[in-house]
Amino acid sequence: MLELLKNLAAWLTGPAQWAGPDGIATRVLEHLEYSVLATLAAALIALPVGLLIGHTGRGAFLAVNLSSFGRALPTVGLVTLVFLAGGLSVWPVYVSLVALAVPVIITNTYAGMAAVDPEVKDAAKGVGLRGRQILWQVEVPLALPLIMTGIRLATVQVVATATIAAYVSFGGLGRYVFDGLAQRDLVQVLGGAVLVAVLAVVADLALGGLTRLLFRGRPATAR
Amino acid sequence: MTVEWGWFPDHAGELTRLTADHLATAVPAVLFGLLIALPLAVLAHRVRPLRGFVLGASNILYTIPSLAFFVLLLPVTGLTRTTAITGLTAYTLVVLVRNTVEGLDAVPERVREASKAMGTRPLRTLLTVELPLALPVIMAGVRVATVMSISLVSVASYIGYGGLGQLFTDGFQRNFPTPVIAGVALTLLLALAADALLVTVQRLCTPWRRGTPRSAPKLWKRA
Numbered sequence: 001m002l003e004l005l006k007n008l009a010a011w012l013t014g015p016a017q018w019a020g021p022d023g024i025a026t027r028v029l030e031h032l033e034y035s036v037l038a039t040l041a042a043a044l045i046a047l048p049v050g051l052l053i054g055h056t057g058r059g060a061f062l063a064v065n066l067s068s069f070g071r072a073l074p075t076v077g078l079v080t081l082v083f084l085a086g087g088l089s090v091w092p093v094y095v096s097l098v099a100l101a102v103p104v105i106i107t108n109t110y111a112g113m114a115a116v117d118p119e120v121k122d123a124a125k126g127v128g129l130r131g132r133q134i135l136w137q138v139e140v141p142l143a144l145p146l147i148m149t150g151i152r153l154a155t156v157q158v159v160a161t162a163t164i165a166a167y168v169s170f171g172g173l174g175r176y177v178f179d180g181l182a183q184r185d186l187v188q189v190l191g192g193a194v195l196v197a198v199l200a201v202v203a204d205l206a207l208g209g210l211t212r213l214l215f216r217g218r219p220a221t222a223r
Numbered sequence: 224m225t226v227e228w229g230w231f232p233d234h235a236g237e238l239t240r241l242t243a244d245h246l247a248t249a250v251p252a253v254l255f256g257l258l259i260a261l262p263l264a265v266l267a268h269r270v271r272p273l274r275g276f277v278l279g280a281s282n283i284l285y286t287i288p289s290l291a292f293f294v295l296l297l298p299v300t301g302l303t304r305t306t307a308i309t310g311l312t313a314y315t316l317v318v319l320v321r322n323t324v325e326g327l328d329a330v331p332e333r334v335r336e337a338s339k340a341m342g343t344r345p346l347r348t349l350l351t352v353e354l355p356l357a358l359p360v361i362m363a364g365v366r367v368a369t370v371m372s373i374s375l376v377s378v379a380s381y382i383g384y385g386g387l388g389q390l391f392t393d394g395f396q397r398n399f400p401t402p403v404i405a406g407v408a409l410t411l412l413l414a415l416a417a418d419a420l421l422v423t424v425q426r427l428c429t430p431w432r433r434g435t436p437r438s439a440p441k442l443w444k445r446a
Contacts, residue, residue, distance in 0.1 A: 196290075
């Protein structure tokens with residue numbers, strides 16, 4: 001066990017390991033590319049839907065149950081299915097990651113919108129704001145902490161799951177995990193796993209810090 | 224992509240076996256998770272200074288990718304079902320601990336004081352007053368944890384204990400989508416069925432809530 005940890009430390013700190021086209025630096029960048037693009041695409045799809053459901057109050061049932069469905073959908077199965085249907089391309093990776101992130105963001109966006117005090121909305125209407133003004137000037141600012149929570153949760157899940165890119169022959173940190181499993185090289189597998197975990201924790205902390213920065217001086221409500 | 228319907232009756236036996244296998248991994252994970260989460264949550268609820276630590280630790284467990292988790296456990300538990308169950312158990316903790324703490328927090332102080340005034344001892348108050356009142360929130364956590372576990376079992380297919388997830392590997396290797404579709408569909412069905420079962424259990428366990436309108440699920444928004 002100690003021997004293994006020593007080898008792992010050597011693997012993680014070896015300079016040769018970090019450089020080159022299969023180096024850790026490249027793999028981290030690939031991993032970030034999949035994660036960031038997938039989360040952005042998911043946010044572009046999910047935010048309008050979540051805001052619309054929250055603003056109109058229609059489709060609340062969908063918003064609540066979508067997250068349950070999203071949690072139940074096995075990502076490995078989805079990526080395999082899209083891969084078999086569409087052939088070798090990077091699409092299966094993005095489709096699965098976006099499918100993973102969209103329900104989380106929709107549900108949290110809706111929850112944030114639903115948590116806005118109806119009296120505040122009435123007051124906004126009372127002082128003459130129109131529907132769209134209420135949405136952007138009242139509801140969205142108040143719902144923003146929970147919306148950010150949704151994006152943060154989604155990001156962590158996407159970073160953690162982007163290892164599947166390697167499953168369908170692409171790069172990213174999953175490469176080490178799958179290659180290591182295939183070569184029965186436990187040190188490499190563990191190295192990849194540790195790097196993914198660190199990346200996920202860093203992404204979580206970074207977004208958490210960003211949220212705190214955005215909401216400095218606001219009471220710590222729904223977080 | 225065509226589905227070969229003839230494949231289903233031919234493999235009914237295998238599908239049944241894999242479904243049973245799937246449950247044999249997912250169900251113990253949730254049970255062990257509860258067994259660990261309940262005392263931890265009670266502790267976090269009673270001893271304020273521990274609260275941040277317990278919630279933070281379970282949060283960090285969640286950011287570790289599921290695949291990485293199984294791999295990290297490999298040197299300790301090897302290619303066994305224990306690895307799969309342990310990894311999933313750690314995953315359930317984040318939801319179970321948070322929901323139990325929040326459920327206990329939501330018990331009104333005057334109820335606790337009334338129980339004390341009647342001479343009920345602390346442990347008895349916990350078991351007969353606080354936990355039953357916190358049950359709806361705890362059960363919400365159990366539902367999320369169960370659905371999540373059932374979906375995540377497939378990730379354990381890399382170490383050979385993926386239950387229905389084995390169908391994904393099978394279909395992927397043979398470039399044959401039917402088993403993959405069967406795996407995804409059965410996983411979703413299993414998750415939905417388990418969720419419905421837990422809703423029924425919760426209704427039976429909390430007869431005093433029957434007939435009242437569904438209370439706003441404010442407490443598990445983040446879940």
